[in-house]
Amino acid sequence: MKTLFLTDLDGTFLDSNAKVTEKSAEIINRLTKDGLLFSIATARTYATVIPLFKNVDLKIPLVLMNGVCIYDPVLKKTLSVHPIEKSAGIEIDKTYQKYNKNPLFYFENNDRLTVCYKKFDNQYIKSYVSARESFFNKKFVQVPSFDFEIGNFVYIVTLDRKEELEKIYSELKERTDIDCNFYTDNYTNCYFLEAMCSGINKGTGAAELKKLLGVDKIIAFGDNMNDVPIFKVADESYAVENACDELKKIATGVIGSNDDDAVAKFIQNRFYEERQVP
Numbered sequence: 001m002k003t004l005f006l007t008d009l010d011g012t013f014l015d016s017n018a019k020v021t022e023k024s025a026e027i028i029n030r031l032t033k034d035g036l037l038f039s040i041a042t043a044r045t046y047a048t049v050i051p052l053f054k055n056v057d058l059k060i061p062l063v064l065m066n067g068v069c070i071y072d073p074v075l076k077k078t079l080s081v082h083p084i085e086k087s088a089g090i091e092i093d094k095t096y097q098k099y100n101k102n103p104l105f106y107f108e109n110n111d112r113l114t115v116c117y118k119k120f121d122n123q124y125i126k127s128y129v130s131a132r133e134s135f136f137n138k139k140f141v142q143v144p145s146f147d148f149e150i151g152n153f154v155y156i157v158t159l160d161r162k163e164e165l166e167k168i169y170s171e172l173k174e175r176t177d178i179d180c181n182f183y184t185d186n187y188t189n190c191y192f193l194e195a196m197c198s199g200i201n202k203g204t205g206a207a208e209l210k211k212l213l214g215v216d217k218i219i220a221f222g223d224n225m226n227d228v229p230i231f232k233v234a235d236e237s238y239a240v241e242n243a244c245d246e247l248k249k250i251a252t253g254v255i256g257s258n259d260d261d262a263v264a265k266f267i268q269n270r271f272y273e274e275r276q277v278p
Contacts, residue, residue, distance in 0.1 A: 002037065002215040003274060005267045006063070006206055006230065009042040011186040011223035012240050013263045014052070018187065024264035025055045031271050032057050037215060038267065039063065041202045041230055043157075043181075043194060045106070045113055046071045046078075047138040060213060065155045066181065066226055067205030068196050069108070070212070078111050080208065082197040083152035088177040092156065092195065093146055095171050103158035103193070104129075104140070109151030115140045116147075124159040124190040156195040159185065165193045183225040184244075194226070203229030219270065221255075221263045222247060238266060 007013045015021055028038055040049060041063035049062060050073060058073040070079045084092075089105070096103055102118045104125070117140060120126040132138040158165065162184075169182045172195055179201060181194040206218055220227070220234035223243035231237035231250055239251040240258050248254055256262030 001217060001274070002213070003217045003219060003270075004037045004039060004060075004210060004213060004215040005219050005221075005271075006039050006041050006209070006234070007221040007263050008202075008223060008227050008230075009040060009044060009049070009052070011242060011258055012221050012227075013040070013258065015259050016187075018052075020052055020056060021261055022055075023261045027261070027264040027268050029055075029057050031268060032059055034271075034275075036267070036271055037213065039209060041067075041205055041220070041227075043192075043226060045069075045138075046073070047113060048132060048136045051136050061209060063202060063205035063209055065106070066194060066196055067200045067202050067208075067229075068154050070205065070208055076111070078108065079212070081108055081152055081154060082200045083108070083154050084156075084195070084197050085177055086148040086153055088175070089146065089148050089153045092172065092175075092178070095168060096158075099168055101158060101160070101164070101168060103156050105146050105153065106155035106157075107148075107151040108154045112151075113138075114150060116143045117141075118143060118145070121158075122160055122164075124185075124188060127188075128159055154196070158193050159188075159190050160193075161189075162191045165191055169193055181226040186224070201229035202227060203231075203233040206230050206233050219267075221266070223258065238263075 039060050043066050061070050061072045069081050105116045107114045129140050173180045177198050178195045218234045219236045220230045221238050223240050236252045238255050239248045242257045255266050
């Protein structure tokens with residue numbers, strides 16, 4: 001039986017400093033040489049995932065932007081992308097403007113991402129952009145208006161206090177052409193509001209990857225509400241100790257914390273257990 005081990009990153013596989021520890025990297029690299037099928041399902045883009053995993057031998061495609069993209073780190077190529085209709089993007093922009101909010105709009109074109117914004121509303125989103133520009137050399141472009149002809153419109157994200165985004169979330173979640181996630185950030189006290197193509201999430205990305213690889217089973221790991229869809233499609237799902245209570249309730253089990261290399265240690269134990277099964 002071929003098993004795919006599929007993990008979320010922030011708050012799950014990454015430690016509290018948003019890093020891959022030496023221990024986790026050592027375990028995954030050693031097991032990969034022995035045939036481990038290990039991949040990632042994250043809200044992050046390849047622009048931030050690849051640098052984070054510079055010391056990890058990623059062999060198989062990744063589920064990125066909550067299922068929007070399937071990306072091959074070996075070929076350095078996007079295998080599939082699920083865009084939002086441009087007409088929807090125009091209407092969504094109007095919704096944000098009604099509340100004087102300015103999200104980040106992501107466009108994909110030939111394996112290149114362009115992230116556009118009009119202005120920064122608060123320190124949360126300013127810090128979010130600054131960290132990605134500084135540590136990942138990711139490019140953000142300030143624009144007077146969004147040009148929906150520059151590529152596939154694939155993703156929207158903003159950060160703010162919960163009360164600042166609740167009304168926008170209430171409107172966006174009623175749309176039938178997008179799906180939304182609204183959840184707390186792992187590293188601050190603010191909230192993320194994300195939107196992507198309707199029917200697309202980590203669960204659909206996992207199913208797509210399962211078919212692509214021809215695996216029999218998925219064991220998933222997560223910590224937050226955007227991991228719920230992948231927990232629903234996985235054969236087994238494990239919440240880390242620091243996960244939100246809602247996710248723990250639907251998990252197969254709860255393992256150690258993200259600061260204790262819990263995911264890598266679990267994978268190591270299960271990988272060797274399954275290899276011993278005749």
